[in-house]
Each structure stands twice: as C-alpha cells, then as structure tokens.
Amino acid sequence: MIDPTPAHPWQAVGLSRNLRKKPLPVLVDGRPVVLFRDEAGNARALHDRCPHRHAPLSGGKVVAGEIECPYHGWRFQGSGALSALPCHLGDLPKIGVPAFAVHEEEGILFLARKPGPPPYAFLASGPETIAMRLENRVRSTVLDVAENILDATHTHFTHKGLLRGLGSRRYRVQVSVTAGPGWVEAVYEGEPRQEGLVSKLLEGQRGKGVARFLAPGIAELEFWGKNKLNLSTTFHLRQESPETVHGIAILAGPRQHGLGYVKAALLRPFFQVALRQDQDILEASSRNAAAFDRPAPVVGPLDVLRLAIADILEGRIPSFAGTTVSHVMEL
Numbered sequence: 001m002i003d004p005t006p007a008h009p010w011q012a013v014g015l016s017r018n019l020r021k022k023p024l025p026v027l028v029d030g031r032p033v034v035l036f037r038d039e040a041g042n043a044r045a046l047h048d049r050c051p052h053r054h055a056p057l058s059g060g061k062v063v064a065g066e067i068e069c070p071y072h073g074w075r076f077q078g079s080g081a082l083s084a085l086p087c088h089l090g091d092l093p094k095i096g097v098p099a100f101a102v103h104e105e106e107g108i109l110f111l112a113r114k115p116g117p118p119p120y121a122f123l124a125s126g127p128e129t130i131a132m133r134l135e136n137r138v139r140s141t142v143l144d145v146a147e148n149i150l151d152a153t154h155t156h157f158t159h160k161g162l163l164r165g166l167g168s169r170r171y172r173v174q175v176s177v178t179a180g181p182g183w184v185e186a187v188y189e190g191e192p193r194q195e196g197l198v199s200k201l202l203e204g205q206r207g208k209g210v211a212r213f214l215a216p217g218i219a220e221l222e223f224w225g226k227n228k229l230n231l232s233t234t235f236h237l238r239q240e241s242p243e244t245v246h247g248i249a250i251l252a253g254p255r256q257h258g259l260g261y262v263k264a265a266l267l268r269p270f271f272q273v274a275l276r277q278d279q280d281i282l283e284a285s286s287r288n289a290a291a292f293d294r295p296a297p298v299v300g301p302l303d304v305l306r307l308a309i310a311d312i313l314e315g316r317i318p319s320f321a322g323t324t325v326s327h328v329m330e331l
C-alpha cells in the first residue's frame, strides 16, 4: 500500500457536501474511518471502530458534535476521547479512539495522520473560477487510473465522438516531458482545436495542453486557449483498498460572467459519460490482467508518463528529472 509521503500528507477522502448530520464512513489505506461534524461544524475523523466491542461508529449517530456508538452508546469527541458511558456512575475511564487531522479546502475533505501545510485542491481555485466536483470509485490501481487520465492516445478509441471527432484525421504534436521530486509534466503543443462534442462546446482557439502528475496521487489536465486557461481537470486519487481506487474529480473553468455556469451544466453529463467509459475499460483491463496472473504491462513508445508516475508513487525521483524529454506524435 502506498503511504502518503511526509511532504504530502493529505488524502482527499470525500466531498464536504456529503458530510452533514450523519456520520460519513470512508476507507483509508484499507481501514474504515468515520467523519462527522463537531458542534462548531468542523469536520473530524476517527478510526471507525469503537474500542469497546469494535462496532463501527459510523453506524451510530452524532449527538452534540460527538459520535455515539450504536451498540452501548459510548460517546467520543472529535479528539477521540471518551466523553460519555451510559449507565455508568463515577469517573470515566481514560479510553479513546485514534483521530486523524482533517482539512476542508474548496469543498473537499482532506485527511492526514498529522496536520501539515494546507493541501493542494485544484488549479486556479478562487472566486473567478467555477468548479464542479464529482466522486468516483474504480476497481484498479492509482498508477493505471492516473495514466488513463493523463494519456492522450486512448481518447481516439475509448472516447471516440465525445472528446475526439469521429474522423481519423490526426495532427502532429510536440510533447515535452519534464520532472522533479514528486512531479512529472507533459506539455502538448501544436494540436489544433479538437472535433469531439466536448471540445466544440468548450474551447475557443486551442493553445497548449498540459498533463501532470503530483504526489501523492493528483492527476491534472490543463486545456489552454490562445493565452488563457479554458479548463482544468484535477483528480485526487488514492488506493482506498487493495482493489479500489477512490477519486475526486474537479472540473474547473473561468466564471465568464455566468457563462461558465451554463457551460458547466452542459458539460456535466459528457464528463460523466467519459468517466464511465474510462471506468469500464480500466475495470475490464484489471479483471483481465488478474485472469493472466497480472503480467507486467508493456510500456509502449507513446506511454510518456507511465514510468515517472510509477517512480513518484514509490517515492523515487523520476529518472529524467532535471532534463526535458521530447517526443513527436500524431494525435
């Protein structure tokens, strides 16, 4: 299991809008964690296991900002300390549940074993940006999902007609790949406006495109117009269990005096279809690999990010860090 590196301790575990009055169970590195809101409305996170008889606390309820176990009603504060033991007279025993640090940023719930500097949420966040947030799960690995998001070559096939046109016309594109500790980035230049439905809806003149991966599990795409960023998508990925990748996707673009809202509303269903297409092919590939005893995949000549993403996920610096690797391909 990949542990978040000390420099990037935060994992995006859910959306703020899904944490209201009821406790929210999530899986973190294969273990159940419960989130709830204290009386001040701050999100808190504890191991989702009552120390008494190990009942899941998420099956209980939130009472006055504390979480009450569904079995015998023991209650715990956001710090994890026991605060009530029904039917007991006298002092409370000193018992607690391990707690996590929680940080909410831009509508996303981030969790860490220890607090640290605030997490990165997404590109160009702030009042001039409108953002749409989605949550998703795929039976796959973070490496395969991140590569899928950042890979330009599958769009002709997996998303034919949606992100790409129906024709087979291709354009020669320059790709420059750079890397450093905890990041890798590919810049695509020379692509004209694409012909898929989504591209038609969104983009004016097409400038460059950027695909990057950041530790601990952030896959991000930038679509530039002539001089400005038209759209970015940021995916926070984590291996929530050995089988499943949890993802939070943020689609962000300029507000454009309200026009941005119209575009976002129109775009949402397309984005969901694209996510479903990717999910289907990733899950089919993962099942198929398992049927063949998970052989090592071939890294093809156009898989320009795969090895660097694998390095970053394993805490290594990509081998070509500090240099620029150039490719030319037809997209």
Ligand code: FES
Residues within 6 Å of the ligand: 050, 051, 052, 053, 054, 055, 069, 070, 071, 072, 073, 074
């Ligand atoms: S199991 Fe939680 S109070 Fe008994």
Ligand SMILES: [Fe+2]
Residues within 6 Å of the ligand: 148, 149, 154, 155, 158, 159, 274, 278
């Ligand atoms: Fe895709």
